[in-house]
Amino acid sequence: MLTNRLLGSLRRNDQRQLFAGCKRVELRTGDILWQPQQRIRHVYFPIDCIVSQLIPVDAHAHLELAIVGNEGMLGDTLLFGVNNSLMQSLVQGSGTALQMTSAMFRRQLEQLPAFRRKLDLYAFVLQGQLALTAACLRFHSLDLRLARWLLMAHDRSGSGSIDLTQELLAEMLGVRRVGVTNAAGRLQKLKILSYSRGKITILDRAGLEQASCACYRASEALYEDALGYTG
Amino acid sequence: MLTNRLLGSLRRNDQRQLFAGCKRVELRTGDILWQPQQRIRHVYFPIDCIVSQLIPVDAHAHLELAIVGNEGMLGDTLLFGVNNSLMQSLVQGSGTALQMTSAMFRRQLEQLPAFRRKLDLYAFVLQGQLALTAACLRFHSLDLRLARWLLMAHDRSGSGSIDLTQELLAEMLGVRRVGVTNAAGRLQKLKILSYSRGKITILDRAGLEQASCACYRASEALYEDALGYTG
DNA sequence: GTGTGTCTGTACGGCAGCGCACTTTGCGGC
DNA sequence: GCCGCAAAGTGCGCTGCCGTACAGACACAC
Numbered sequence: 001m002l003t004n005r006l007l008g009s010l011r012r013n014d015q016r017q018l019f020a021g022c023k024r025v026e027l028r029t030g031d032i033l034w035q036p037q038q039r040i041r042h043v044y045f046p047i048d049c050i051v052s053q054l055i056p057v058d059a060h061a062h063l064e065l066a067i068v069g070n071e072g073m074l075g076d077t078l079l080f081g082v083n084n085s086l087m088q089s090l091v092q093g094s095g096t097a098l099q100m101t102s103a104m105f106r107r108q109l110e111q112l113p114a115f116r117r118k119l120d121l122y123a124f125v126l127q128g129q130l131a132l133t134a135a136c137l138r139f140h141s142l143d144l145r146l147a148r149w150l151l152m153a154h155d156r157s158g159s160g161s162i163d164l165t166q167e168l169l170a171e172m173l174g175v176r177r178v179g180v181t182n183a184a185g186r187l188q189k190l191k192i193l194s195y196s197r198g199k200i201t202i203l204d205r206a207g208l209e210q211a212s213c214a215c216y217r218a219s220e221a222l223y224e225d226a227l228g229y230t231g
Numbered sequence: 232m233l234t235n236r237l238l239g240s241l242r243r244n245d246q247r248q249l250f251a252g253c254k255r256v257e258l259r260t261g262d263i264l265w266q267p268q269q270r271i272r273h274v275y276f277p278i279d280c281i282v283s284q285l286i287p288v289d290a291h292a293h294l295e296l297a298i299v300g301n302e303g304m305l306g307d308t309l310l311f312g313v314n315n316s317l318m319q320s321l322v323q324g325s326g327t328a329l330q331m332t333s334a335m336f337r338r339q340l341e342q343l344p345a346f347r348r349k350l351d352l353y354a355f356v357l358q359g360q361l362a363l364t365a366a367c368l369r370f371h372s373l374d375l376r377l378a379r380w381l382l383m384a385h386d387r388s389g390s391g392s393i394d395l396t397q398e399l400l401a402e403m404l405g406v407r408r409v410g411v412t413n414a415a416g417r418l419q420k421l422k423i424l425s426y427s428r429g430k431i432t433i434l435d436r437a438g439l440e441q442a443s444c445a446c447y448r449a450s451e452a453l454y455e456d457a458l459g460y461t462g
Numbered sequence: 463g464t465g466t467g468t469c470t471g472t473a474c475g476g477c478a479g480c481g482c483a484c485t486t487t488g489c490g491g492c
Numbered sequence: 493g494c495c496g497c498a499a500a501g502t503g504c505g506c507t508g509c510c511g512t513a514c515a516g517a518c519a520c521a522c
Contacts, residue, residue, distance in 0.1 A: 057366045058445070065362055080355035081348060082457070086362055117312060124311035127358055131296055131317050134365035135288045138405045141478070165499065174369045179479065181501055197488065197499055214289070226313070372508070396469065410509065412471060428469055428518065 004045035004098060005071045006118055006227070014112050021108055022098040027051070029163065033074060033089035040083045042099045043075030049095030050156045052172060053087040062088065064172040065133055067149075069156025071223060072122060078105055079123050092164065093157055121226045128222045136215040142175055146183045147212035149173060150193065152219070154202050165198040187211060235276035235329060236302045237349055237458070245343050252339055253329040258282070260394065264305060264320035271314045274306030274336045280326030281387045283403060284318040293319065295403040296364055298380075300387025302454060303353060309336055310354050323395065324388055352457045359453045367446040373406055377414045378443035380404060381424065383450070385433050396429040418442060 007018055027033075027049045034040050036056055044051070046069050053066040053074075065087065068074055077085045083102055100108070109116045136145060149172065153162050166184065170177040184195050192207040193200055202208060209216065238249055258264075258280045265271050267287055275282070277300050284297040284305075296318065299305055308316045314333055331339070340347045367376060380403065384393050397415065401408040415426050423438040424431055433439060440447065 055362050055366050057370050061370070063366050063369055065365055077355055077358075080351040080358075082352065082355045086359045086453070120311040121313065123354070123358075124308055124313045127308075127311075127354075127361065128317045130358065130361045130365065131286050134296055134361065134368055135286050135294050135405075137365055137369045138294055139288050139292070167499075174366075176480065177499090178481090178501080181499095182479095185501075195500085222317070398469080407510065408469095409471085409511090413509095416471075426470085 002047070003070075004047055004073070006073055006122060007045055007098070009227070010112075010114055010118065014114055017112065018100075018108055018115065019098070021104045022100045025097055025099045026094070027091045027097050028094045029091055031091040033091070034085065035088050036086050037084055040075050040078065040085065040102060042101055043073060043078060043105045045073050045098040045100070046070045047096040047098065048158055049091060049097055050093035050153060052090045052092050054090055054172075055087055057174075061174065062171055063137075063174040064149075065130060066126065067092070067152050067156065071156070071227075072126075073119070075102070075105070076119070076123050076126055078102055079109070079119055092153070093162070118227070125223050125226050129219050132215050132219050132222070136213060137174070140213045140215065142173065142179050143183045143186060143211065144213040144215075145173055146180065147187065147192075147208050148216045150200065150202065151205075151208055151212055151216050154205070154208075155220075160202050162200040162202075163198055164200060166195070233278070234301075235278055235304070237304055237353060238276055238329070240458070241343075241345055241349065245345055248343065249331075249339060249346065250329070252335045253331045256328055256330045257325070258322045258328050259325045260322055262322040264322070265316065266319050267317050268315055271306050271309065271316065271333060273330045273332055274304060274309060276304050276329040276331075277301045278327040278329065279389055280322060280328055281324035281384060283321045283323050285321055285403075286318055288405075292405070293402050294368075294405040295380075296361060297357065298323070298383050298387065302387070302458075303357070304350070306333070306336070307350070307354050307357055309333055310340070310350055323384070324393070349458070356454050356457050360450050363446050363450050363453070367444060368405070371444045371446065373404065373410050374414045374417060374442065375444035375446075376404055377411065378418065378423075378439050379447045381431065381433065382439055382443055382447050385436070385439075386451075391433050393431040393433075394429055395431060397426070 007015055033044060033051065048070060051068045051074055052064045053068065054062040054064050057063055074089050077083070109119070136148070150162070166180040167177050170180045173180065187193050188195060190207060192204045192211060193202050238246055264275060264282065279301060282299045282305055283295045284299065285293040285295050288294055305320050340350070367379065381393070397411040398408050401411045404411065418424050419426060421438060421442070423435045423442060424433050
């Protein structure tokens with residue numbers, strides 16, 4: 001968890017060049033990297049923070065479509081030559097990230113073909129995860145989706161606990177707060193987690209995977225197949 | 232409707248080169264261009280056919296996540312250097328398309344930077360439309376989504392009618408056939424369309440837009456902003 | 463005509479999640 | 493200790509969609 005996985009899998013020389021173009025920044029829960037349609041001035045490579053990608057719906061509500069940690073990056077639309085996004089980027093868990101200006105990012109993409117190839121693969125993975133998420137939203141119950149969300153957040157957080165009120169979690173999942181209360185209550189009865197005043201502790205990771213839909217495994221497998229071991 | 236919009240907006244010389252690398256093929260309703268995980272051997276630029284991108288869910292069901300006509304292309308994952316997809320490509324409406332081998336497609340992307348830029352923008356649009364669709368699936372009622380689907384199909388079909396049984400339409404939308412019967416019945420009562428034995432006729436296009444959620448306009452606007460008039 | 467199969471419409475109980483309102487629980491400040 | 497407030501839990505009627513079953517309508521072959 002010392003660096004970002006996308007960067008860490010590149011050749012040493014490329015890494016050095018990229019690090020030189022980055023600035024280490026601290027992101028804190030609640031920070032918003034950008035709003036929908038707003039110009040993206042920096043891309044971010046999380047090291048130990050978690051960032052949600054939310055889409056606004058019908059003026060008021062939001063819905064989380066992707067969650068990014070140190071396995072990914074924020075600002076992928078720049079790969080397509082577009083410096084904005086439909087999504088809001090909201091920091092869910094405080095931590096460090098590497099920040100790079102959009103201009104520098106474009107330059108590095110041109111200069112380092114391996115970097116470009118890697119990020120193209122990441123864009124493919126993101127598109128696939130978006131598709132899986134869409135299907136999951138349509139067909140899977142809140143209980144399943146909550147378990148999946150917790151697994152994905154847990155993977156990215158490093159620690160065994162997650163800080164997030166049921167109110168905010170409900171907004172991520174696109175349901176009422178009460179819905180989260182009930183679903184989380186069921187998981188608590190199964191001794192899979194404990195939830196107290198905004199602090200979620202995973203007690204039984206294996207049980208949580210049991211309680212989740214296959215979308216979790218599918219999403220992870222998609223990433224690993226494209227970007228996993230080969231580097 | 233004589234050519235594909237993505238190709239048609241390029242410079243004459245580029246178009247000539249691309250056409251030379253293409254083969255005109257007839258696609259017929261029910262044809263499957265590729266299955267999930269299967270190797271993509273050709274990309275397609277529809278001229279007057281309609282193709283759905285479906286994702287399999289839980290072994291049996293399918294769900295449509297994108298619908299592509301002459302404004303788009305099929306095989307966009309090759310832009311990321313990946314020659315497969317999570318989606319199934321199913322032809323919804325017969326017609327002509329330009330077919331290009333994957334190898335030729337890669338070559339043309341390298342040789343024609345304007346082509347590459349154009350398709351990068353298209354990938355951006357697709358990603359955005361996927362995000363909009365995900366939110367729509369979560370929050371909007373079947374009635375709204377049905378109206379949106381019909382609008383998008385109508386735009387891409389050219390004609391005023393669409394051939395599709397309620398059974399298949401239900402699979403696209405991820406609902407029961409009976410759900411489509413009811414929702415379509417309500418639209419018929421409003422004299423917005425008529426539906427008879429697999430043939431849907433749009434009677435009141437403006438009314439249909441009224442009956443749809445804002446996702447339709449948002450999706451169209453996204454395309455037009457990125458790829459519209461400027462060419 | 464008659465028969466057959468497909469497509470469409472109707473009916474009904476069940477349930478997940480909704481909106482709303484209210485209570486209980488725990489934490490921090492004074 | 494007590495208060496104030498945010499977080500979490502409970503109750504209730506409602507609705508949209510589900511699963512299932514069945515009945516009519518139309519197209520086509522013979």
